[in-house]
Amino acid sequence: MSKSILEVCAYNIQSCIIAEKAGAGRIELCASPAEGGVTPSYGMIEYAVKNLSIPVYVMIRPRGGNFVYTPEELAIMRKDIAVCKELGAAGIAIGILTADNLIDTAAMKQMVALAYPMGVTCHKAFDRTPDAITSLEEVITAGCERILTSGLQPTAVAGADMLARLVNKASGRIIIMPGGGVRSTNVRQLATDTGATELHSSALLQGSEGFVADAGEVAMLVKQIG
Template identity: 55%
Template sequence: MTLEVIAFNIESCALIEKAGGGRIELCANPPEGGTTVSMGMMKAARKAVGIPIFPIIRPRGGDFLYNDEEYTIIQDDIRLAKETGMDGVVIGLLNVDGTVDKIRTARLVELAYPMEVTFHRAFDRTPDPLQALEDVIQCGCNRILTSGLADTALQGLDMLQQLVKAADQRIIILPGSGIRSGNISQLATATGLQEFHTSARTTRFSRMSYENPGMQESQNSFTVDPAEITACIEALSGAGHLQL
């Protein structure tokens, strides 16, 4: 069993590994759902932990329809991820009609090799998930991060079960969104899956002693809750899904 946890800062990377997380999805910019971190952040994360690190390769927030300039940025960032010793990358490209951009996705998988490739929750924006599943498999991706086309993985449980059956072990289905220690065992039992994705998110309050009262933008940030990571692992273990 593998518990993948999102890290939005370098502090989180060490906390995830120490708490027992099995893989890190490295992201910047949580308010927009995660964008690519800097090369410096990739280097620092690689020095900080020994567990696998998969940076998201997403040049901006918003939709997953990228122009030629953005596609070039994605390619360059995948090369940087490889150079800095990342174990995999997380990508997602769609056509204007919401279908998987198979041509460019397949090229990125080839570029990323030998790193693994996860197709992220752009998958949850597709109009035909079973066809999208076949498309992502054809592109050569290793896994799909999905909530079953719902706001949370628990709400999308029926679709997740359909995807697991249709995948037939040809690709890893990685459920994510809203997964916490209180529901992870239920999802494991209902799907039979071996990998799970969680943010285990908590607020990191600013330590600044002075804040300009005329500025409304918060200086707080996100980090991970090590106790929540441990609780997720214990929930899986207690239900017989994970042997520690």
């Protein structure tokens, strides 16, 4: 079995530094936690990429709310992808849906092509879709390398059965990365129940100030899946 990887969702540079020191394997870099994460500033992207030794995946999301985008918003996303590539990011996290909340395969395929050679994660827009198995095949067709999902449930623990189905159905064609309420207290069982080898957490504890990751929580998460 391959070594498991913890990806930490970081809303600030402090969380990036804490996550790296505590053993995280990758950063998903975001801004605006109140909106569920949007594209961070170019300055923040550049600082993270240049000062971290672990891969940085940048959230490409121009606003909060739904994942159905106008032509103008898609143009902004293409520009953000180009900047991420120029700054040396390892990858991006993106999700685009149709008005019916289906994966917009054509738009996603275009973004994956623009991002190359960066990796592409389909983020939790996936969980807005009505059929996880159908959406899985569409994301694979689009060329993404992984899906961040809670199995179409509010938390990954609640969606564990579907996550296990997705891991099985993916059959190595794409990585299924559980995220949503993942903590050191449940991550080992979640990994066992789903078969996932990559897991995603903000490593925020109740009362965490400024949405800064907790070093002890990151270290414990890494230990639990190591």
